[in-house]
Each structure stands twice: as C-alpha cells, then as structure tokens.
Amino acid sequence: MPDLPDAATCYELLARMALIRRFEEEAGRQYQRAKAGGFLHLAIGEEATIVGTTSVMRDEDFLIGTYRTHGHAIARGTDPNRVMAELFGRVDGTSGGRGGSMHIFDAENRFMGGYGIVGGNLPIAAGLGLASQYKGEDSVTVCMFGDGGTNTGNFGETMNLAALWTLPVLFLVENNLYGMGTAVERHSAQTDLSKKAEGYGIPGTRVDGMDVLAVREGVAEGIRMAREDARPTLLEAFTYRYRGHSAADPEVYREREEVEEWQEKDPIENFAKRCVGAGVLGEREVQQARDTAEETVLAAAEFAEASPEPPLDTMYESLYATTDPSGWYAVDERSPEPHRGEREESMPDTARELAEAGAAYAGRPEGPRPNPALEGDAREGTAHNVEDSGEQAVNAQEDEG
C-alpha cells in the first residue's frame, strides 16, 4: 500500500472525490426531476480512478474520456457549475447545451471530451499524442475508456499506431467489470485486460482503482514513461460503478450482494478512514470536505437552473469554423420557410411564449417569405414548436443505449 502523501495533498484528493460523488448524486436527482435529459451515466464508485489520475497530470497534459466523464472534467478543473448547466442543456454549459451529459468538453483545462461512441476517443488520443511529439512539447495524453471499449477495432488499431510511432500516451482502462449488462468474462476472451495490448508492443499493468494512492502511483509511472521514455503503456484500474449503466438500467445482470461488496471498498470512505487513522487529517477536515462538496453542488444546481436555454437563432453557430454570420454555411436548406425561422426576435409573441412554456404551438409565420438567395442569412420568418410529448419522455427513461 503506497504511503500517505502530505496533509494538503490528502485533503485535496479527498475533497475532489467527495465533490465528484456529490455532483453525481445531484445529477441523478436532477435527472429524476427531468432537469437533465437523455442518457445519464454516473461514475459513483469510480472516483479514486478519476482523481488519482488527474492528480498527477500537469496542466498542459491532455485528458480524454468517454460518456461517463462529468467527474473527469471536474477533476481536471472544470467549474461544476458549467458541467451541471450542460446537463441541463443551458447556454452556460461546457458545450453551451449542445452536447449534454455524454459530451462534456473543456479546452481550457485540456479536458478533450466526452464522447458518446465507445472507442471513438482512442484514435483521437493517439492524435493528441502525435501533436505533442510533432511540436516537440513534453505534454502527454491520458486516454480513459471502459473494459467494453477494449473490444473495439479502434483499440487494436490505436495500440499499434501508438506503439509504432512511440506516442506519449497513457491508455487507462476503467475496468468496472461490465460493458453495459455484459460482464468482462462474457465480452473479452482475454480477461486480464492489461495484457490486451502486449502483442502490439504496449506493456500493461494492473492497479486497484478503488485506492486513490495506488492509482496515483500507477498513473504517475505511466505518465513518466510517456513523457521521458516516449513509451505508450496500458494501465488497467479495477473499479466499480455502484449505479446502473445509466439511469434506466434494471440491473438484471448482477446481484445486489456484489454491489454491496464493492461498496465496502468505497474509495472515499476508506481513504478518509486511513487519513484520519494515520492522524494526517482530522474528522473535522473530512467533514469540511463533505460540506464544501455539498455547497458547491447545490450552488451548481442553482446556477444551472438560472442559466438560460440556448436561443433558437444559435442553431447553426459553430457548425463550421468561420465567424462570418452571413456566409453560405448559415443557409438552412430546409423547406418550407418555418424551418428558417429559428430567429427568436422575429417570432410572433404568442409563439415565443408558448415555446418557452414548453407547449406545442402550431401556426404559420406572418409576413412575406424570405428568399434565401437574396437574404444571405435565410433564417427569417418563423414558427417553432416545442412539442412536449410525454410518450417520448417515458420512452427515453425506459430505454437504454
């Protein structure tokens, strides 16, 4: 068992883990309140793997992950307010409400996403590593993905490329024993996932993902090899998600006892106990970490609630990397013109009010039909509908993807 670091570091590790835990609990609650929508994948139980990793990364290093990464962004330094606002689909969200829970991104803190496609982040990690190498910078990339992700074609292809080009990347498998409802031994012939890249020339090791200090040690070594020796490696962290795969998972594939067994190894409880037992932290400080997390998260929920929804006339913004708002790219090719009417100022007042209230609006735009060829920006005239169909909401809750 690794030695405890100094008190300040211990406090920081504990406080980050407590914050993520509390954030995820609140996210789950807000999902139940239908403030957050879509799919919600919580990382409760996996905090040590996340915080252990980010705690030994430098500011200039890149982190890239999956759709279960609210905590990863927060651990990297992203304001929890902005992560929560993203879950709410609001303008102050990390992606302005465009991406949602599965697509968190924060360029400033070098959290490079947040991807909904399993395995999609692996080749991108290789590219981030390539950029560091190419530019002669000594930043490294940490790429986190699930046990299920090791079965994608992207995994094999990326391991080969990273080894071949000696890219400065640490590949970190968050092995929580299941890919959705499929247990590792039912989805991977090689169940020692740390060995899965050996044949490609990428050595692997295993680490207790419930022990924040063990993760720190493992990741620090992987980062050192990437940074100093230009050697990509694979680290398998054993961890566990206490909640279902996403909010709607009936969990028929595992026993309650298994969840309880893992909860015994709780990364936050046990680390707090150890710190207190060793006299590095006092009970008071542990409580303080919890209280601060509580305050921060409640404030985040308030912030998200108060943040406005994205204006409809921002629909096409950022589709292309250009700043000229009247360019060809802003032309909505849909016909007829109601589709071009996503500019709010020109919405009839009643339509806007109904839309804001989430009610269905049916009606025709007033006034002449704009000619896109003449107008440049064709998003004129208007009609918009926010159809709040109960059936759809129910379906999304009951289904899982």
Added chain:
Amino acid sequence: MATLRMREALRDAMAEEMRRDEAVFVMGEDVGVFQGAFKVTEGLLDEFGERRVRDTPISENTIVGAGVGAAMAGLRPIVELMTVNFSLLALDQIVNHAAAIPYMFNGQAKVPMVVRMPGGGGHQLGPTHSHSFEALYLQVPGLLVACPSTPADGKALLKTAIRDDNPVIFIEHESLYGVRGEVPEGDDHVLRFGEAAVRREGGDVTIVGILKMAQVAEEAARTLSHEHGIEAEVIDPRTLRPLDLDTILDSVRKTNHAVIVEEGWPHGGVGANLSTLITEQAFDDLDAPVQRVTGADVHMPYSKRLEQAAIPHEEHVVSAALATLEGSI
C-alpha cells in the same frame, strides 16, 4: 388481431422465424442477458438459448462482418446494432462487403442477413445518438432498406426481411417502440417489400412520410382537413429499396402537389431523392415545386429546445402543404 407494441411485434417476428428456421439466429450487443438495449429481444435468450441469441463484444464492424460470413455459409443472421449511430462503425462491412459480395462475385454468393438498427431523435441523446440514416443506406445498391412505422408493418416486414436472400437494413425508430397497434396473428402474415401504404386518401396534396414522420404526416393531414379544408393523401412507403414509386406517382397525378417528410438531413436526403424522381417522372402533373420537410442541417443538439426545433413537427408539414398549394401555377 392482437394489440402489440412495436418492440413486441418485432420480437414476435424474430421468435416466429427462429422457430420456423433453425438457420435464423440473433447476435448483437446486450441482446441476451440484458434483453436488448431497447428490450426488443426480450425473452429470446430464454426461449432459444445462447447458441442462437448471442451477446457480442462492442465490435460493430466485426459483428456485421461475422454476419456476412455466416450468411455466405448458409445461415440467416439477424444482427442487432444498438443504434444506427453505431452502424457507422460497421459501414465497411455493410457497404464494401454485404452489399457488394453478390454482385462482385457474379452471384456465386449471397448474403441473407438482416441488420436491425433503431435511430431518430427526440430523446435528448445529442449529436452522437440521434442520427437518421435512411438516406445513407438508401444510396447503396445491393441493400434492401425497410423503415416501418406501425407494429403490424414492423412484424410483417421483419419476417419478410429474414426470409429474403439479400442483405436488409432494417431501420427502426426509437420513439415508435412503445407505440401500440393491431397486429395480424399467424405465421404467414408477411409483407412484400416495395408496397407502400396509403394511410389516408385525399385529392389536394400528397404527403409522403417515413418512420416517425409517417405519423406526423397523418397528424398534419388531419389538421389540414379540420382547419384548412384541405384533403391530403398520406403515403408511407414502408420500404425505400425497393420503393413503390407507382403508388406515389399515381397519387401525385391526382393531387398535383407533393410534400415529403423525413427526420434526416436535407442534403441528399430521402426527400431530395424522391423529389427528383417525382419531378423526373411526373413533372407535367405538378402544379408547384415539391416541398421537403427535413431535420435541421446540424448535429442533433442536446438542449431540448434546440432539439425540438431541429426535428420536423406537424405544423412544419402543414406549412409545407399550404406553401405548395399557394405556389400552384
């Protein structure tokens, strides 16, 4: 007749065909123990066991490719891709292999495989989980493409797809899984591909809609009738390859106006294709340009408000119908 949800109708189609033909089996991510991400394969593992209901790793291209190989060697795989979004990872096997093999090898091999995949937006699943790829698959020669909108059609078309000797892309819509409808009972209720359904008769304008938009088209037709005194004829093509163009053209010859509704992107879409076919083959019968109603030309935003604005709704269809009628020459 039994009243079933779409997901149950599809499940029954698979179960009946599996009972009927030992060569039929199902494979896909979480189709077994988890009972299917959208619970379409519920109960199949219990009845047929692991040999015929196979949970796979997350390896879309390989799952489809294994389906291609198994089909070439005489089996009839039903491959479930968790959603159409992930079918992008399997495009190589679908396009370069499944679709090409019969032609490229001059008919020596066939690929009797069904690839089922649900798609569509409306659930705030964001940019990577809300695609509509009917147009993408429609483009590929060698594939058959089905897109049922009712439980009865879902069941009948899936049975036909399983019995067909060609690779079939079977597109389902996530919002339709819970929709109930009357479904004829009995093993032999199948439906030929390439037979459109006229959901509503009318003489003023033809509205063609697929998947969820077939329903939206019907709602719009009711509004047009009640509020505007316009009688729309609503057609659901049910399959896009082969396409029952005759039924659509016959209708356009009667109404002289056409609106096409889909959820996918506007460029090169189902509507773009159909509009061209109508214009080429019934130009003289048109009194106004064909109108298309499509999803927005963006990656589906997560925000509920933006997402709803990016998806076609009834009033867009109504407006399109009014616009084409206004534009009459």
